[in-house]
Amino acid sequence: MKAKRKEILKLSERLIKVKSVSSNYKGLKAVLAEVEKEVDKFFVKSFSKSKSPSLLVYSSASLPKKFKVILNAHLDVVPGRPQQFKPKVNKGRLYGRGAYDMKAAAAVEILVFKELAKKLPYPIGLQLVTDEEVGGFAGTKHQIEKGVRADFVIAGEPTDLEINNAAKGIIWAKVYATGVSAHGAYPWLGENAILIINKFLDELLKIYPVPRSEVWSTTVNVASIQTENTSYNTVPDKAFVLLDIRYIPDDKEKVLEDLKSLAKKYKLDLEIVLKEPEHFTPKTDPNIFLLQKATTKIRGRKSRIVVKHGGSDIRHYNAVGCEGITFGPVGAGHHTEEEWVDIQSLEDFYLILKEYLLSL
Ligand SMILES: [Zn+2]
Secondary structure, eight states, X not given: OHHHHHHHHHHHHHHHHSOOBTTOHHHHHHHHHHHHHHTTTSEEEEEXXXXXXXXXXXXXXXXXXXEEEEEEEEOOBOOOOGGGGSOEEEXXXXXXXXXXXXXXXXXXXXXXXXXXXXXXXXXXXXXXXXXXXXTSTTTHHHHHHTTOXXXXXXXXXXXXXXXEXXXXXXXXXXXXXXXXXXXXXXXXXXXXXXXXXXXXXXXXXXXXXOOSSOOSSOEEEEEEEEOSOOOTTEEOSXXXXXXXXXXXXXXXXXXXXXXXXXXXXXXXXXXXXXXXXXXXXXXXXXXXXXXXXXXXXXXXXXXXEEEESSOOTHHHHHTTTOEEEEOOOOEEOTTSXXXXXXXXXXXXXXXXXXXXXXXX
């Protein structure tokens, strides 16, 4: 295992050294070039959309219609200090931008794929994308649009070796109110559009109150209330509000119904600016069971099943009926100046994936 630990570290460090910030096209190409050197004994299909290159690696001569498993990883990172692109090992931790989110996990996925892809009795894919930090539309989603499918997808995002099977969906809505303008000294002659918005918000927030602490519930963020009116002595007849709604999978239909019925009640115009699907794979999925079994064997403890408030690329798979989870190593500080991953957990991640893939 010592040799494997070294191999994982070496490849992780190689990937961290490349400045593959999502907006740096050269860096994105360079980091994928590192991967291509690793998987030169396999078939590699290249994709590209909106300056976000991505790869799909597989072992059969022709591209399978549907993989049994896809190991998905993103190699783009958020910006970091220059020193963060010089990986460092200290007291069992690997430090660097992307160490935890998620270049070291990608290195593990690459190495597991290399070891097993030709031995497994079913098709397995290795999917490497470079735009997860900016939505995954030109990477994972683009490959899905081109027909890539799998029974089960594992994205090695930071989860401290717990299994993340669900994440919230997003709705951004712009809601317009129309009232009646009047002189500010005679407000009873008009109908104030801002006050209409207030009533609407009162009712909406009664259904979806702002939680006092972290709970698994749908939340509504009132991002902005605006009117074109700038004069003190005018009753505004037009106003709108911007809403950022994060809905749990169970509320998927209900949120839109509530918005629509309140819009009708207060005669509001509803514009859905963005709708991003939720991530949900049932806890009863046999792949989750097998992963938990593998984790118990390697770590001596069963992985918990956890939910996440922010989404991942798995939501793009869920949207076309493919199941998936995020599952990756232990660490801390992703998107901060002190990002690290636990090296022992990388070894365990490797062994768990191997155990799971061989048990399928
Ligand atoms: Zn990530």
